[in-house]
Amino acid sequence: MENSQELTKQIRELAREKNAIILAHNYQIPEVQDLADLTGDSLALSIQASKTDADIIVFCGVHFMAEAASIVCPDKKVIIPVKDAGCAMADMLTADQLRQFKEQHPGVPVVTYVNSSAEVKAESDICCTSANAIQVVKWTKSPQVIMTPDRNLAAWVSLHTDQTIHAWNGYCPIHDELSVEAVKKAIKEHPNAVLMAHPECPRAVLELAHVVRSTSGMLKYAAESSHKEYIVATEIGLLHPLAKQNPGKKFYPASPDMICQDMKKTGLKDILKALEKEEPVVKVEEEIRKRAYKAVERMMQVPRD
Ligand code: 13P
Ligand code: SF4
Numbered sequence: 001m002e003n004s005q006e007l008t009k010q011i012r013e014l015a016r017e018k019n020a021i022i023l024a025h026n027y028q029i030p031e032v033q034d035l036a037d038l039t040g041d042s043l044a045l046s047i048q049a050s051k052t053d054a055d056i057i058v059f060c061g062v063h064f065m066a067e068a069a070s071i072v073c074p075d076k077k078v079i080i081p082v083k084d085a086g087c088a089m090a091d092m093l094t095a096d097q098l099r100q101f102k103e104q105h106p107g108v109p110v111v112t113y114v115n116s117s118a119e120v121k122a123e124s125d126i127c128c129t130s131a132n133a134i135q136v137v138k139w140t141k142s143p144q145v146i147m148t149p150d151r152n153l154a155a156w157v158s159l160h161t162d163q164t165i166h167a168w169n170g171y172c173p174i175h176d177e178l179s180v181e182a183v184k185k186a187i188k189e190h191p192n193a194v195l196m197a198h199p200e201c202p203r204a205v206l207e208l209a210h211v212v213r214s215t216s217g218m219l220k221y222a223a224e225s226s227h228k229e230y231i232v233a234t235e236i237g238l239l240h241p242l243a244k245q246n247p248g249k250k251f252y253p254a255s256p257d258m259i260c261q262d263m264k265k266t267g268l269k270d271i272l273k274a275l276e277k278e279e280p281v282v283k284v285e286e287e288i289r290k291r292a293y294k295a296v297e298r299m300m301q302v303p304r305d
Helices: 002-017 030-035 042-051 063-072 095-104 118-122 133-140 151-158 180-189 215-224 236-245 268-277 286-301
Strands: 020-025 038-040 056-060 077-079 110-113 126-128 144-148 164-167 194-197 229-233 250-253
Touching: 002 020, 002 030, 002 268, 020 030, 020 042, 030 236, 030 268, 038 042, 042 056, 042 063, 042 286, 056 063, 056 268, 063 077, 063 118, 063 286, 095 110, 095 118, 095 144, 110 133, 118 286, 126 133, 126 286, 133 144, 133 151, 144 151, 151 164, 180 194, 180 229, 180 250, 194 215, 215 236, 229 236, 236 250
Parallel strands: 020 038, 020 056, 056 077, 110 126, 110 144, 144 164, 194 229, 229 250
Antiparallel strands: none
16 A cells, blocks of 8 residues: 555656646556546547647556547657557457448448547547447438447447447457346345446346446446445446445446456556656557547537437
8 A cells, every 4th residue: 555655656746747647547446546637438538638738648548548549639648558458349340341341331431439449440430439329320310320349339329229230240358248147146136226337238238227328427327316226237447436436325346257457457557667768659650540530520529418
């Protein structure tokens, strides 16, 4: 504890000296979330990255998130403390595969989840996050839409629109493997709890959920709701801010197995080292960045409910 307090102090001092901002995704380990200037879901962090006047962005999350920061802030140095922190879902679709998929559906707009590489975003018409996917798909006003890379997010969106969705067959292993049995067991153990699920969960799980939200959407719901108990069907990192922000309420994981190892790779020592050395840097190549930016920028213009 002593050590982690000392490390936190050193990081904060160095961040101030270097005019660096530290962003952390809601799945990061508690010490990292507590240290960060800002925590949030992918959408909130992308917006924040675009607005900051810091010279350096330290992105505590996975690679596609740091790339997203580089896409919206080309003049800033974006650092990811652990270079190989990746996203299994983002790795399920390459730009070549997307080009081929587009050929199968000519003229159909491509909506790509932010959990994707910059190259895939560059091949897309518009991005979405779990917080705005339904609004984005409706906003296209197209009778047919390609959605990549998450088949579960696509299936969930298709329940809320009449548009035909052609989904890429990607998924997040952590959410996709959550079984109905595990969820029913949690419900049996906590019969009064509200079930909150992330749209990356399989449809059968989402059908049991009371609310389907992004990670920040769950935080907002729990803060505003009068319910006292919640089962949380997403990566267990979210339990930390949920408990911290809602002292009188109880939160239970839908399954203790929902751990994204890549999100847990970043520790305080990694952040300190990365800030000292100002590396590893994530920089999206300019030609790709410009095209990817258009897709992200369009997403930012879609009104939220
Ligand atoms: P959110 O955008 O809801 O934070 O989700 C990101 C993610 O990686 C989910 O697995
Ligand atoms: Fe990717 Fe899943 Fe990890 Fe989110 S939880 S970063 S979607 S592998």
